[in-house]
Amino acid sequence: MVEGPVRIEMPDGSVVESDRFMVAICACRRSKTYPLCDTSHRRRSGQRTPQ
Numbered sequence: 001m002v003e004g005p006v007r008i009e010m011p012d013g014s015v016v017e018s019d020r021f022m023v024a025i026c027a028c029r030r031s032k033t034y035p036l037c038d039t040s041h042r043r044r045s046g047q048r049t050p051q
């Protein structure tokens, strides 16, 4: 989580801006709104938890 507003420049040169007061940055790259976190990281896609 980072404090907003934020302006993120992507490697391809595009810019993503958010004026929210707290912004979650996606570190897992599964987000449909990457680089902003949309909580997709919570989904367990094909991963098994060891028991």
Ligand code: FES
Residues within 6 Å of the ligand: 025, 026, 027, 028, 029, 030, 031, 036, 037, 038, 039, 040, 041, 042
């Ligand atoms: S960190 Fe990637 S969707 Fe949340």
